[in-house]
Amino acid sequence: MKILIPLLSVCLLAACSSRPVTSGISVEQHSHYQQQLKVSNPELGKKLAIIDVKTRQTNELTDVVVTLASQYKKSQYLQYQFTWYDKDGFVIKGNHSPWQALNLFGFANIQLPGLAPTSNAVTFSLAVREVSTKAQEFED
Amino acid sequence: MNTLNKMATFNKLTGLALIGLSTLALSGCANKAVVSYGDAQAVETTDINFGSTDLQKVASQMTDSLLASPVIGTMTANTRPIVFVERIKNKTSEHIDTESITDSISTQLLRSGKFRFVDMGRVEAAREQLTFQNEDALVNPATAVAFGQQVGAQYMLYGNLSSIVKSNADKADVYYKFTMRLMDLKSGLVEWADETEIRKTREKSTFGW
Numbered sequence: 001m002k003i004l005i006p007l008l009s010v011c012l013l014a015a016c017s018s019r020p021v022t023s024g025i026s027v028e029q030h031s032h033y034q035q036q037l038k039v040s041n042p043e044l045g046k047k048l049a050i051i052d053v054k055t056r057q058t059n060e061l062t063d064v065v066v067t068l069a070s071q072y073k074k075s076q077y078l079q080y081q082f083t084w085y086d087k088d089g090f091v092i093k094g095n096h097s098p099w100q101a102l103n104l105f106g107f108a109n110i111q112l113p114g115l116a117p118t119s120n121a122v123t124f125s126l127a128v129r130e131v132s133t134k135a136q137e138f139e140d
Numbered sequence: 141m142n143t144l145n146k147m148a149t150f151n152k153l154t155g156l157a158l159i160g161l162s163t164l165a166l167s168g169c170a171n172k173a174v175v176s177y178g179d180a181q182a183v184e185t186t187d188i189n190f191g192s193t194d195l196q197k198v199a200s201q202m203t204d205s206l207l208a209s210p211v212i213g214t215m216t217a218n219t220r221p222i223v224f225v226e227r228i229k230n231k232t233s234e235h236i237d238t239e240s241i242t243d244s245i246s247t248q249l250l251r252s253g254k255f256r257f258v259d260m261g262r263v264e265a266a267r268e269q270l271t272f273q274n275e276d277a278l279v280n281p282a283t284a285v286a287f288g289q290q291v292g293a294q295y296m297l298y299g300n301l302s303s304i305v306k307s308n309a310d311k312a313d314v315y316y317k318f319t320m321r322l323m324d325l326k327s328g329l330v331e332w333a334d335e336t337e338i339r340k341t342r343e344k345s346t347f348g349w
Binding site: 058059061063079081094097098099100101113114115117118119131 | 179181182183193196197200203204207208209210212213216247248251252253254
């Protein structure tokens with residue numbers, strides 16, 4: 001009985017806190033040759049790595065390919081989003097790049113392609129995070 | 141005797157507290173209606189039907205493919221071609237607002253600065269306005285936009301959306317194929333075509349979450 005009450009209280013509190021995990025790993029390009037990797041979710045950072053970033057010009061638009069590598073034996077259910085910036089670092093308005101779902105198999109590599117929406121867009125950032133599940137929402 | 145009574149009272153209280161907490165835990169916070177703003181760009185998996193994420197994916201991939209195509213590079217090198225969007229034929233079993241897909245694609249192409257569009261959906265409204273300007277005494281004739289000055293489209297954008305749906309007691313699977321083409325209206329040649337696929341699966345969850 002003494003154990004049951006605190007246990008139920010914890011369950012009750014957990015049921016009220018429903019916040020998905022939205023942190024992940026990202027890469028930001030500051031200039032043509034300078035990129036910065038960020039790991040804001042160390043758990044995901046152990047299972048996933050950004051190993052390569054390539055850029056080129058296609059039809060006067062910046063064309064990007066980011067290579068993701070799985071360092072985990074099971075499939076990972078992820079989502080990614082590109083955000084584009086102009087030469088002054090302002091985000092391109094009306095960014096058409098939505099979060100896209102991605103199923104990465106165990107120890108597989110995948111190239112994520114991104115094309116700048118306008119010729120003004122010169123730098124980008126790419127964010128990758130896990131698809132949040134109900135089970136994660138109760139962890140703090 | 142007193143101690144026994146106290147024990148009984150304590151047990152009763154504990155029992156009541158336990159029942160109260162269980163009720164709360166079972167009901168959780170589910171009874172509260174909570175309204176919040178979500179991310180319009182987030183991945184949406186409410187059900188297996190064609191959703192906002194599919195629309196955004198299709199529009200974004202088609203725009204990227206068209207803008208990166210070498211043929212389009214040559215076509216848009218010195219000029220901004222004029223395009224008209226015919227329609228996306230919905231060959232799926234669902235009701236899908238395909239105009240919404242073409243709206244997204246044409247908006248993104250316009251924003252890229254490489255194409256110009258004519259809107260066939262607003263021809264009647266434009267004609268009504270020009271008739272008013274040219275025939276109504278209220279408008280100064282010097283400022284009226286004359287008839288016969290609009291430019292014709294050089295290219296036509298059109299496509300198909302089809303699906304294959306399969307399901308059994310435990311699993312449902314839907315496969316969408318979106319095909320898009322750009323036709324040169326002068327020669328009738330298809331200058332660009334691409335397709336994108338989406339697969340969505342719904343399975344019964346093993347755990348009760």
